[in-house]
Amino acid sequence: MTERLIKPLGRGFLFLDSHPAGCAQIVRGLTGQVEARMTDARPVALVVGSSSGYGLATTIAGLARYGINGVGISFEKAPTHRRTATAGWYRTAETAAYAAEQGSEFHFVNADAFADTTKSEVLDLIAERFGGVDYLIYSVAAPRRIDPRTETTYQSVIKAIGQSAQTKSLAFEDGEPVLQEVAIEVATDDEVAETVQVMGGEDWIRWVDALEERKLLKDGFSTVALTYIGSELTGPIYRQGSIGAAKAHLEKTAQELRERDGVEARTSVNGAAVTQASSAIPGIGLYVSLLHKVLGDKLQTPMQQSISLWDQLTGDKPLDLDEDGRIRLDRWELDPAVQATMKQEWEAVTAENIADATDAAWFFAEVRRLYGFDVPGVDYAAETEVDVDWPGKA
Template identity: 35%
Template sequence: MKMIKLTETIAGNVSRTVNPIGRKLRIDLGANQVQTAGTYDGAKNALILGGASGYGLASRVTVAFGQGANTLSVGYERAPQGESLGTAGWWNQVYVKQAAEAQGLRAVNVNADAFLTATKQQVIDRLQREHWAPLDLVVYAIAAPKRVNPADATEVWRSVIKPIGQSVTDETLDLAHERLVRQTLPPASPAEIAATVHVMGGEDWELWIEALKAAGVLAPDCKTILFSYEGPEATAPIYHDGTLGRAKRAAEASAQRLQRVLAPTGGEALISVNRSVTTRASMVIPGFARYCMALYQVEQAAGGHERSLDHVDRLFRQMVYGQHRRVDDQGRLRPDAQELAASVQAAVNQLLGEMTAANFSPNWPGYQQLRREFRELSGFGVPGIRDEMPAMMLDKVVF
């Protein structure tokens, strides 16, 4: 049997390769984890926008295997071609589909740019053509670097990760070289701020809900949820007070408008302020990985660390469909309360003072946990999985 050797390549904080076998095991383990926790009443037909990775993938796994929902996922990933095995997100969608269909659930993957009007119409056409029951859940979990203006295709908005008002210098993790490096980010220009809001705010979320509602494919009591982030003081200069934070505030304003649209028929537009986790998107935020190292180390010592699936499964079980909603004065769901507890943040801040470029050690428990999670996002370092795969697997893949 011909085998394909799988080589892990990390550039900066980005993984350039994938181990599909490792990703299959992680998907299967995640599905089993959710089912072992018990099924519960929730969505029956869900649209996951951004379901290929991160919180979107976690949402799809928990609604499919915890709630028994049929899922249609939109992701924008690179498929295998030639000697390239594509991206981890592409394989994630393949393996969720396989696992869901094995249990009699409908699972559809659409590989397209969710920002495009044509993609919205493609999804609507498919829902209608295949006689889906109305959607009772729409998850919006898009994290993308650019978006084409839907009113003018010649204009492309590009998001930036920058502070606002003044430069910020921080130590950030370089995973490829296992070191901390100092980095100074200049403040964003007004044009960069506006572009980031267009890409990462709630404009496209609103367009999706408006299009789905106009097409008659939303259930009267449909819930829609977008994931936001508040974060601690340690990450505020880059995130909460920066361009990403500005975009999140815009998304929260979108939720208020959508709530007025959906509430009359029993629907809901929800914002969930989620915790800090290891995802492809979060690892490129300057300074964020260093904070995560300290947080994970504190959580490991206390026995309370959550990955994205753990966090989202708790969110849906307890807050979205459960009886334990925890909301703030703005009506946002706050599953991040555990992370932001004063005792946790005091311990994290003490560790951050000790985690410097001068004394960095790959033996730090927090770093080891973060690196393990990062590698597993691409299927590497998964216990029991070798870095090779049968070539014949590529001939049997059904997206």
């Protein structure tokens, strides 16, 4: 047992340590946002990327609202003598405790989701405990991928396509917000192709293939990959850039999967949020901080959107599809009136007024919460236990 006083030390939006008690409190706060609709039938779900962001919210929403059984997969680091575990490690431990309290049989596997060995391990567990799955939620955000079949390592990039771009970006120096102008380089064809290999649909379809080969797809099986489109303000760096090419491949994969018998596949377009993945993208922090200023409490959280997703997947509510067959959970963000105001606010931000013109303080607090800091009810002056076990497997 090792108790330590943990401080939020880091650089930019990355912190070296995470706070176990804060991470646990975050999970409990999320569960409290969900109204249960449980029935005797507990759907079986496989969530690939269950420890952070929208994947975490989708896992908790499924557990709290519909009492799902199943498996969650993530790739987290254990505590060492120098560092705490990653925030996702602590969030997973608390999510597992909550699942047990709810009477759900939900297992958590800590492994590389891209690896064939992981797929075999997880499918063995599903076959033994559940006999198949009703839902596959794919929510993987990774900077690189090793293809286990070729042993090739692919690296994703955040770059423009066609021509270079310039964007305003939010940063912090000594806790104070500063406005930066960030130049976005043009990606080479190889860089775009590698980004698609990491963030596109190839691994998603391999998961479906593996389940299908093992005859683990239950009747009415449905799979969803979580994605983002965003506005014109973030378009040059996101949807029109290298990341956007990967997202387009994800959508093409969904169309291919829908052509199979017994497979219902969609991408779910989520709204903007503060996540560990999004905070690393130039311009997104400024955009989200302005979006919160414009919308306030009307900004839909990942949990609110995840509840809506589960309601649609289970048939409690009809699918909200666009003309391309994508589930749209982002209509509140892309409302023309909201985006018109956002454009005005974006153009009005300067280096001199950034602290007042944005909700930068809110954004920075949200980033800290990703690591378990700035959470109400947690005593950060007290030492806390960092050696938290990974949830046991069956």
